[in-house]
Amino acid sequence: MYSIVLQILFLISINCTVIINSYPENECNLDNKLVDEIQSYKNVTKQIIDKIVSGGFGTKMYEDYSKFIDTFGARLAGSKALEKAIDHMVNLTRQNGLNDVTTEEVDIPYWQRIYESANMFEPYLKKISILGLGTSVSTPAEGIKAEAIVIKSFDELEKTDENKIKGKIVVFDPPFVSYGETVVYRSLGASKASRKGAVATLVRSITPFSIYSLHTGAQDYENNVTKIPTAAITHEDADLFRRLQNLGEKIVLKIHMSYAMSRKISRNTIIDLKGKESPEKQVIVSGHIDSWDVGQGAMDDGGGMMISWFVPVILNILKLKPRRTIRAILWTAEEPGLIGAEAYLTKHINETSNINFIMESDEGTFKPLGLDVAGSTNARCIIAEVLKLFTPIDKMKESEYPGSDMTLFVQKGIPGASLLNENERYFWFHHSEGDTMNVQNQEDVVACAAFWAAFSYVIADLSQDIPRQ
Amino acid sequence: MYSIVLQILFLISINCTVIINSYPENECNLDNKLVDEIQSYKNVTKQIIDKIVSGGFGTKMYEDYSKFIDTFGARLAGSKALEKAIDHMVNLTRQNGLNDVTTEEVDIPYWQRIYESANMFEPYLKKISILGLGTSVSTPAEGIKAEAIVIKSFDELEKTDENKIKGKIVVFDPPFVSYGETVVYRSLGASKASRKGAVATLVRSITPFSIYSLHTGAQDYENNVTKIPTAAITHEDADLFRRLQNLGEKIVLKIHMSYAMSRKISRNTIIDLKGKESPEKQVIVSGHIDSWDVGQGAMDDGGGMMISWFVPVILNILKLKPRRTIRAILWTAEEPGLIGAEAYLTKHINETSNINFIMESDEGTFKPLGLDVAGSTNARCIIAEVLKLFTPIDKMKESEYPGSDMTLFVQKGIPGASLLNENERYFWFHHSEGDTMNVQNQEDVVACAAFWAAFSYVIADLSQDIPRQ
Numbered sequence: 016m017y018s019i020v021l022q023i024l025f026l027i028s029i030n031c032t033v034i035i036n037s038y039p040e041n042e043c044n045l046d047n048k049l050v051d052e053i054q055s056y057k058n059v060t061k062q063i064i065d066k067i068v069s070g071g072f073g074t075k076m077y078e079d080y081s082k083f084i085d086t087f088g089a090r091l092a093g094s095k096a097l098e099k100a101i102d103h104m105v106n107l108t109r110q111n112g113l114n115d116v117t118t119e120e121v122d123i124p125y126w127q128r129i130y131e132s133a134n135m136f137e138p139y140l141k142k143i144s145i146l147g148l149g150t151s152v153s154t155p156a157e158g159i160k161a162e163a164i165v166i167k168s169f170d171e172l173e174k175t176d177e178n179k180i181k182g183k184i185v186v187f188d189p190p191f192v193s194y195g196e197t198v199v200y201r202s203l204g205a206s207k208a209s210r211k212g213a214v215a216t217l218v219r220s221i222t223p224f225s226i227y228s229l230h231t232g233a234q235d236y237e238n239n240v241t242k243i244p245t246a247a248i249t250h251e252d253a254d255l256f257r258r259l260q261n262l263g264e265k266i267v268l269k270i271h272m273s274y275a276m277s278r279k280i281s282r283n284t285i286i287d288l289k290g291k292e293s294p295e296k297q298v299i300v301s302g303h304i305d306s307w308d309v310g311q312g313a314m315d316d317g318g319g320m321m322i323s324w325f326v327p328v329i330l331n332i333l334k335l336k337p338r339r340t341i342r343a344i345l346w347t348a349e350e351p352g353l354i355g356a357e358a359y360l361t362k363h364i365n366e367t368s369n370i371n372f373i374m375e376s377d378e379g380t381f382k383p384l385g386l387d388v389a390g391s392t393n394a395r396c397i398i399a400e401v402l403k404l405f406t407p408i409d410k411m412k413e414s415e416y417p418g419s420d421m422t423l424f425v426q427k428g429i430p431g432a433s434l435l436n437e438n439e440r441y442f443w444f445h446h447s448e449g450d451t452m453n454v455q456n457q458e459d460v461v462a463c464a465a466f467w468a469a470f471s472y473v474i475a476d477l478s479q480d481i482p483r484q
Numbered sequence: 485m486y487s488i489v490l491q492i493l494f495l496i497s498i499n500c501t502v503i504i505n506s507y508p509e510n511e512c513n514l515d516n517k518l519v520d521e522i523q524s525y526k527n528v529t530k531q532i533i534d535k536i537v538s539g540g541f542g543t544k545m546y547e548d549y550s551k552f553i554d555t556f557g558a559r560l561a562g563s564k565a566l567e568k569a570i571d572h573m574v575n576l577t578r579q580n581g582l583n584d585v586t587t588e589e590v591d592i593p594y595w596q597r598i599y600e601s602a603n604m605f606e607p608y609l610k611k612i613s614i615l616g617l618g619t620s621v622s623t624p625a626e627g628i629k630a631e632a633i634v635i636k637s638f639d640e641l642e643k644t645d646e647n648k649i650k651g652k653i654v655v656f657d658p659p660f661v662s663y664g665e666t667v668v669y670r671s672l673g674a675s676k677a678s679r680k681g682a683v684a685t686l687v688r689s690i691t692p693f694s695i696y697s698l699h700t701g702a703q704d705y706e707n708n709v710t711k712i713p714t715a716a717i718t719h720e721d722a723d724l725f726r727r728l729q730n731l732g733e734k735i736v737l738k739i740h741m742s743y744a745m746s747r748k749i750s751r752n753t754i755i756d757l758k759g760k761e762s763p764e765k766q767v768i769v770s771g772h773i774d775s776w777d778v779g780q781g782a783m784d785d786g787g788g789m790m791i792s793w794f795v796p797v798i799l800n801i802l803k804l805k806p807r808r809t810i811r812a813i814l815w816t817a818e819e820p821g822l823i824g825a826e827a828y829l830t831k832h833i834n835e836t837s838n839i840n841f842i843m844e845s846d847e848g849t850f851k852p853l854g855l856d857v858a859g860s861t862n863a864r865c866i867i868a869e870v871l872k873l874f875t876p877i878d879k880m881k882e883s884e885y886p887g888s889d890m891t892l893f894v895q896k897g898i899p900g901a902s903l904l905n906e907n908e909r910y911f912w913f914h915h916s917e918g919d920t921m922n923v924q925n926q927e928d929v930v931a932c933a934a935f936w937a938a939f940s941y942v943i944a945d946l947s948q949d950i951p952r953q
Contacts, residue, residue: 085727088610141557144917227779227917228695251779251920258554258921310696310720448613448696451720452727 073461093125181212303349319376385410390430542930562594650681772818788845854879859899
């Protein structure tokens with residue numbers, strides 16, 4: 016899950032109402048005919064779910080998923096592993112009998128990690144584990160040796176005399192409040208510290224829980240700022256620096272960081288199950304196929320990509336062709352900043368009026384709970400009614416901008432939803448070596464896939480479009 | 485916490501009854517006078533606890549503890565950091581007004597980690613994080629490159645044809661059942677695999693939970709076995725190897741490991757608060773001051789060492805001199821195999837009849853719950869009665885061998901107890917980079933210290949000795 020966009024949207028949407036339960040019916044005045052029509056999908060949704068959960072299709076999908084993850088591992092935007100993974104998914108689609116699969120090229124940045132190390136030299140020698148943040152510049156070859164100053168917040172940074180920051184390595188140690196609130200120190204910390212003369216920044220990893228864990232992620236240099244190296248450190252080391260500073264100790268660090276930056280061509284992957292009545296109208300289901308370069312990208316976003324890929328594939332196998340086209344998109348280069356989604360939207364800008372609904376799974380495929388929905392009250396009322404088909408997977412949350420890649424579409428007024436799931440521990444593993452198949456549970460992923468496919472089918476097949484604002 | 489001893493004792497004590505609640509009173513026939521005497525300590529125990537929890541002494545102790553951990557960091561047996569840490573605790577004792585502090589030299593092994601790396605070469609290139617196990621031999625300078633075979637259990641190893649093991653790197657991936665049950669793969673795996681011709685072993689880290697975490701610990705080569713290098717790997721990589729093997733993939737690994745082994749002199753630290761009536765009789769309170777070389781050894785066993793050190797120090801400050809001597813012992817070299825405790829017992833073998841009770845805290849200083857007790861029914865009845873003074877810290881568990889260093893004493897028939905605390909996550913951090921001050925909570929550590937001091941005082945002051953078997 017990309018974070019700078021989320022962080023900005025967090026600031027926008029912090030005051031939005033959030034409801035985590037069924038949508039209040041008294042606000043809805045759905046036509047009885049529509050309600051009856053929705054409820055008439057009970058049998059077909061049950062059939063889809065049964066086939067996936069008990070009929071072997073879910074097991075096969077999970078095996079394909081596990082093999083995919085273990086074969087390609089981390090799939091950094093720009094890497095060969097990502098392009099091989101894309102080829103694999105194209106072939107897998109065809110092997111499953113769906114031939115309407117294409118890729119569209121996207122020009123993307125390729126930020127490559129080469130070498131990183133850090134040591135504390137004063138008050139004593141200690142190795143400090145670091146993990147550079149996306150787009151960080153390198154240190155000079157001889158490294159950077161400087162005194163560190165630990166800063167809790169941007170507010171504290173602002174209030175600190177410039178002479179105390181100049182020439183220093185700024186260690187940001189904000190307490191984790193929420194991802195959206197805390198990630199600004201990762202995404203904007205280097206720029207803010209650089210403006211006050213810092214020579215590098217180290218940021219306490221953005222996670223609520225750590226076993227000496229490092230979490231990378233995107234960061235952006237603001238315009239006209241001296242680009243300084245920036246990396247994540249563990250909670251443990253950040254808190255150690257804080258305690259040493261509180262004891263009055265002088266902290267001297269030396270860091271070596273080396274990265275390469277170039278551009279590459281990658282591809283969005285588009286898989287269509289053409290609609291039988293209005294093939295020009297689309298319901299998009301999506302996840303991103305790229306990941307960071309640590310762990311396996313199993314959770315972020317291998318699982319979400321896989322269950323989205325599976326929607327047109329399984330419906331085709333089950334010979335369930337909805338009225339509208341179901342288009343699965345495997346976004347490329349989400350992590351460096353929604354690059355694939357942006358390229359797609361630019362290329363397909365004339366089709367946006369045909370996108371009936373957009374779905375994204377990019378916050379885990381743990382036990383499914385329901386949907387996080389953006390759209391008009393009318394749209395939400397219809398979604399709430401459809402969710403009743405899936406009890407107990409019927410929770411509904413409202414957000415102005417749910418999801419990550421889909422944000423760009425929601426901004427255009429297209430209604431959409433992201434998958435709600437029991438992802439309380441999502442950020443324990445997010446963007447870290449811990450994001451592997453070990454965090455996944457077959458039963459949960461299959462349940463997500465079954466819900467995702469059956470829900471998409473209903474939305475794509477309803478006689479009525481999902482209304483916009 | 486040392487593990488080979490525990491593992492052996494686990495096999496001995498697996499059938500022992502375990503009770504986690506107050507001791508059943510109907511089995512006890514304590515003399516009314518004794519019961520009254522015990523209950524008469526209510527005021528003094530409350531006074532001790534109040535002074536520690538609310539009177540500032542606990543806060544000061546925690547500050548000393550935190551500073552100790554952050555100043556000396558990991559304190560590997562044989563390292564200079566450990567000896568400096570011992571000097572520091574001797575000085576800290578005197579600074580707190582207790583001068584009856586001595587050290588006793590112990591000849592210990594010094595196993596030093598120099599360099600470690602591992603890569604998977606087939607089916608594709610991937611860095612594998614490893615952490616060598618204590619006493620592991622080095623690989624040849626050019627490393628070991630060999631095919632890996634993943635083995636779930638010793639039973640499976642036994643049943644596997646020798647030709648399938650010979651020349652291979654054996655990866656043990658036992659599921660974590662309990663520490664005692666699973667740690668045998670760490671402590672004995674290399675010897676067992678070596679006997680079947682393996683060239684190295686990698687063992688799934690002994691923990692119930694992982695964020696790509698590595699956990700070291702002791703291992704022993706059996707006699708007359710070819711010593712092969714052995715290291716811990718993460719759950720994530722062990723499970724990846726298992727899945728690749730299940731897919732029929734050939735797994736080729738290359739490992740480089742380098743260690744140095746020598747001998748050093750370390751010291752047990754002995755701090756006495758001499759008894760006012762029977763100074764020759766002792767109640768020992770203890771924890772070990774050494775740690776592994778990863779993390780800070782804050783939990784294992786900085787916390788237990790500190791609260792035990794604090795007992796004679798705070799009672800001396802509060803001018804509470806019990807009948808018997810309270811002896812705090814800061815064991816050295818527990819991790820390589822209870823070396824300090826064994827040396828102490830050998831040197832003081834003629835005094836064992838004077839040890840009235842031995843206490844140890846080496847399983848965490850989280851929220852205190854009560855005690856894990858070894859001793860006769862009579863002894864346990866008295867302990868249960870004393871615990872009533874500390875409700876709700878009154879839970880009692882029975883074990884044949886609670887604790888680690890104290891095991892050697894309990895084997896001699898000396899009754900004793902280790903601290904029960906809310907340590908469900910203990911093994912998440914144990915012997916890993918995650919064992920830092922971050923896992924500690926000031927309120928909990930202070931509560932442990934208060935309970936530990938007040939309980940020790942009562943036992944050391946009772947008119948009656950704790951009866952042996």
